[in-house]
Amino acid sequence: MKTPRLTSNQSAVKEEILRKENQKLKRDNQLLRHKCDSYCRKYAWYHALFNFSGDPFIIHTYYDPPDTEKPYWLEEYLKKEPIVEVNKAFTQTMGYTKKQATQLTVYDIENDKKWTMEQTHELFEKMQTCRKGRVTRFERPHFTSAGKTIPVEIKSRILKIDNNEYIMTVARDISDRKKLEAEMQRSYLSEKRHAANLQKEIHTRIEFTRCLVHELKTPLTPILASSEALVKMEPAKTIQGELARNIHRGACGLNVRINELLDLARLEISELVLRKSMVLPNRIIEEVVAEMKQQLIARGQNIDLHIPADLPVICADPERLKQILRNLLNNAVKYNKDNGRIFLEAKIADGFIKIDVKDQGKGITQKNQKHLFQPYFRCEEDRSKMDGLGLGLFLSKSLVELHKGTIELQSKRGKGTTVSFKLPLSGKEKVEAGDERA
Numbered sequence: 001m002k003t004p005r006l007t008s009n010q011s012a013v014k015e016e017i018l019r020k021e022n023q024k025l026k027r028d029n030q031l032l033r034h035k036c037d038s039y040c041r042k043y044a045w046y047h048a049l050f051n052f053s054g055d056p057f058i059i060h061t062y063y064d065p066p067d068t069e070k071p072y073w074l075e076e077y078l079k080k081e082p083i084v085e086v087n088k089a090f091t092q093t094m095g096y097t098k099k100q101a102t103q104l105t106v107y108d109i110e111n112d113k114k115w116t117m118e119q120t121h122e123l124f125e126k127m128q129t130c131r132k133g134r135v136t137r138f139e140r141p142h143f144t145s146a147g148k149t150i151p152v153e154i155k156s157r158i159l160k161i162d163n164n165e166y167i168m169t170v171a172r173d174i175s176d177r178k179k180l181e182a183e184m185q186r187s188y189l190s191e192k193r194h195a196a197n198l199q200k201e202i203h204t205r206i207e208f209t210r211c212l213v214h215e216l217k218t219p220l221t222p223i224l225a226s227s228e229a230l231v232k233m234e235p236a237k238t239i240q241g242e243l244a245r246n247i248h249r250g251a252c253g254l255n256v257r258i259n260e261l262l263d264l265a266r267l268e269i270s271e272l273v274l275r276k277s278m279v280l281p282n283r284i285i286e287e288v289v290a291e292m293k294q295q296l297i298a299r300g301q302n303i304d305l306h307i308p309a310d311l312p313v314i315c316a317d318p319e320r321l322k323q324i325l326r327n328l329l330n331n332a333v334k335y336n337k338d339n340g341r342i343f344l345e346a347k348i349a350d351g352f353i354k355i356d357v358k359d360q361g362k363g364i365t366q367k368n369q370k371h372l373f374q375p376y377f378r379c380e381e382d383r384s385k386m387d388g389l390g391l392g393l394f395l396s397k398s399l400v401e402l403h404k405g406t407i408e409l410q411s412k413r414g415k416g417t418t419v420s421f422k423l424p425l426s427g428k429e430k431v432e433a434g435d436e437r438a
Contacts, residue, residue: 050087051087051088051089053087053089053170054089055089055170055171055172055173056086056087056089056090056093056094056152056170056171056172056173057085057086057087057089057090057168057169057170057171058083058085058086058090058106058168058169058171059083059084059085059086059159059166059167059168059169060081060082060083060084060105060106060166060167060169061081061082061084061164061165061166061167062081062158062165062166062167063077063080063081063165064131065077065124065127073120074120074123075107078105078106078107078110079105079107080105081105081106081107081167082102082104082105083101083102083104083105083106083109084102084166085102086098086101086102090171093144093150093173094109094142094144094145094150095144095145095146096145100145108143109142109143110140110141110142110143122138123138126138126156130156130157130158130167131158133157133158134157135155135156135157136155136156136157137153137154137155138153138154139151139152139153139154139174140152140154142171150173150175151173151174151175151178152171152172152173152174153171153172153174154169154170154171154172155169155170155172156168156169156170202268203269206265206268206269209261209262209264209265210262210265212261213258213261213262213265216254216258217258220251220254220255220258223247223251224248224251224252224255227244227247227248227251228248230244230247230248231244231245231248260391260392260395261391263391263395264375264391264394264395267395267398272398272402274316274317274320274402274403275317275319276315276316276317277315277316277317277318278313278314278315279313279314279315279316279318279321280311280313281307281311281313281314281321281346281353281355282307282309282311282346284318284321284322284325285305285307285325285344285346285355286307287322288322288325288326288329289303289305289329289344291326292326292329292330292333295330295333296333296342299333299336299338299339300338300339301333301336301338301339301340301341301342302341302342303329303341303342303343303344304341304342304343304344305344305345306343306344306345306346306347307344307345307346308346308347308348311346311348311353312348312353312425314353314423314424314425316403316423317399317403320399320402320403321403321423323395323396323399324396324399324400324421325355325357327392327393327395327396328357328396328419328421329342329344329357330392331359331392331393331419332357332358332359332361332417332419333359335359335361335362335417336359336360336361336416337360337361337362340359340360340361341360342357342358342359342360343356343357343358343359344356344357344358345358348425349422351424351425352405352422352423352424352425353422353423353425354420354421354422355420355421355422355423356418356419356420357418357419357420358416358417358418358419359416359417359418360416361416361417362413362414362416363411363412363413363414363415363416363417364409364411364413364417365413369409369411372393372409373393373394373397373407373409374394375390375391375394376390376391376394377390377394378390393409393419396421400421400422400423403423403424404423404424405421405422405423405424406421406422407419407420407421407422408420408421
């Protein structure tokens with residue numbers, strides 16, 4: 001049977017169809033080539049990025065873990081997870097070639113082959129986290145080809161490629177961090193031992209101070225009582241009377257120093273107790289000034305008082321308030337110029353009672369002012385001239401702060417020194433009268 005011959009019109013139509021199909025094939029081929037080039041470039045970029053990382057990358061197959069508690073199931077499970085891709089950092093760190101690495105399983109690079117049930121359960125939980133599409137983190141030891149153990153921090157997540165599931169893992173070497181942590185732990189334990197030894201030494205010193213104070217107080221008590229009796233018995237103008245007064249003054253001075261040491265020991269172990277009551281500041285100030293009268297006369301000094309008659313009552317320990325004022329006035333007398341004046345002023349300011357003690361002495365340098373409230377500190381030029389332990393200002397500051405107050409010092413060379421302290425008024429402080437431990 002003969003094939004019918006096409007007419008010229010039919011031939012032209014067929015040629016046009018073939019031409020259009022050919023053009024479409026060329027366009028599709030061009031588009032395919034463009035996509036292929038694009039994928040090749042992206043692959044090159046991702047591969048370069050993959051190998052550029054300084055941390056080892058591992059890609060291995062993933063299978064859902066079995067729901068079992070049988071011993072050693074994890075070992076069998078890890079043996080079924082072959083490594084399919086690694087980067088250059090992995091080969092450099094672990095010592096395998098890429099070909100060798102892709103012939104290993106996850107089990108082969110695990111150093112700790114025997115997993116405890118606790119570790120197995122923990123890893124199972126990590127896998128469940130990973131299964132939900134989240135990044136999971138944990139630490140494991142890895143085993144190099146040379147047999148060296150490397151602690152690594154693992155970050156893993158699931159990848160899906162062509163309906164297959166893989167695990168992408170970054171295994172960062174944390175050897176330096178582990179060394180630093182170990183060093184920090186050693187340093188911590190060492191510091192802890194030193195702190196314990198120091199605390200023991202402090203406790204021993206405090207106990208020694210308390211025992212010393214007790215031993216000094218025991219013979220001092222009859223000396224004070226006897227000298228006070230002699231002072232009352234002997235006239236002041238006789239030799240015996242003067243000697244009795246010298247003994248009594250010396251015993252009183254020694255008693256003050258012993259009490260300062262005892263207060264310091266109590267402060268260090270938070271055993272100093274305030275016995276608060278409602279007190280009139282005017283009366284306390286007048287009593288302390290009266291006590292200082294003989295000392296002021298002996299130095300030819302005068303004291304100017306500026307005390308309002310209507311000062312309100314405050315909640316304070318009266319004996320400790322006297323101690324603060326004695327310390328400040330004693331320093332003012334001690335460091336004032338001969339025949340100088342001392343100014344004592346009290347006033348109400350911003351819900352506090354403020355008391356200023358000012359002298360006309362030579363003043364204190366800026367360098368020394370920074371250390372004046374430290375225990376045992378005394379200015380270099382005064383050490384050989386003045387008595388005392390250097391505890392007065394430290395104890396005064398501590399006592400003021402126990403009353404929830406503040407203390408400050410202002411001084412200029414050649415213009416004297418002013419020490420000011422503030423104590424809260426009873427209404428603002430809202431503290432009930434009674435004992436209060438430091």
